[in-house]
Amino acid sequence: MDNKAEVLKKTFNLLSAEFGEQNELKKEVWVKVLKAYPAQKIMDACITCIRTKRFFPRVSEMIEIIEGNIESEAELAWLTLKEKIERYGHYLSVAFPENLVIGAVVEAMGGWIKINDMKDDEEKWIKKEFIKLYPILKKRGVYPDRLIGQFELDNSNKGFTEEVMLKKYGMHLDGRMDKQKKLKAPKSKDKEMIDEVKLLKKE
Numbered sequence: 001m002d003n004k005a006e007v008l009k010k011t012f013n014l015l016s017a018e019f020g021e022q023n024e025l026k027k028e029v030w031v032k033v034l035k036a037y038p039a040q041k042i043m044d045a046c047i048t049c050i051r052t053k054r055f056f057p058r059v060s061e062m063i064e065i066i067e068g069n070i071e072s073e074a075e076l077a078w079l080t081l082k083e084k085i086e087r088y089g090h091y092l093s094v095a096f097p098e099n100l101v102i103g104a105v106v107e108a109m110g111g112w113i114k115i116n117d118m119k120d121d122e123e124k125w126i127k128k129e130f131i132k133l134y135p136i137l138k139k140r141g142v143y144p145d146r147l148i149g150q151f152e153l154d155n156s157n158k159g160f161t162e163e164v165m166l167k168k169y170g171m172h173l174d175g176r177m178d179k180q181k182k183l184k185a186p187k188s189k190d191k192e193m194i195d196e197v198k199l200l201k202k203e
Contacts, residue, residue, distance in 0.1 A: 005031075007039040011046040019056035033059050034066075041066045074134035077102050078127055081115075090116035093149040100143035105133045112147035 008031050016022050034042055045065040049057045057065075081102050088094050090113045096102040106115050109129060118126050148156075 004035055004039045004042075007042055008034060011042055014046060015049060015056055018050050019053070022056060030059060030062075034062060037063075037066050070135045070138070071131065074131045077105075077134060078130055081106065081130070085116055085118075088149070091150045093146050093152045095146040101134060101138045103144045103147055104137040104140070104142065105130055106147055107144050108133055108137060113150055113153065 012022070012027055012030055042062075045062050048065050049062070053061070077099050080096070080099060084094055084096070094112060106112060109115060109126070115126070
């Protein structure tokens with residue numbers, strides 16, 4: 001692929017040939033805004049415009065093609081969040097490797113434990129806030145590694161470290177069992193903690 005400046009020039013000229021000549025001011029705005037995107041995505045969006053548009057595309061239309069429909073993306077992200085809430089609940093820590101933006105939005109809304117407290121009559125408004133924050137935090141591009149659950153929070157407050165949890169209980173600080181480690185016969189209280197975590201995972 002040619003360098004980005006060359007791609008922007010080619011795509012503008014290609015669209016001008018297809019839809020009619022455009023003035024230099026429009027060209028300057030086009031280059032200034034679209035240079036933030038990868039060259040291949042600009043070229044792909046140009047081809048999409050030639051196939052689907054009747055007039056020279058506005059810069060906003062190009063951005064929508066390049067980024068996709070952000071509202072639809074946010075709706076799908078909400079469904080993913082709901083599935084994880086139902087699957088894990090507030091007790092275990094979670095991550096969203098399939099869509100890192102979800103973690104950033106939940107963190108901004110108070111965190112994993114708080115969003116699990118959502119009541120049925122609150123869901124409509126919480127979802128609205130999620131959809132509103134989604135594009136803002138996607139543009140920001142800063143995402144948490146994971147969202148802290150109650151188990152990890154409680155253990156951290158007790159002063160437990162990852163090393164202590166692995167050594168004493170054979171599990172990680174966030175409640176995940178260590179598959180590599182075979183546990184020795186635990187004491188009664190330790191066994192109750194391990195059984196509780198296993199039960200929560202089955203649920």
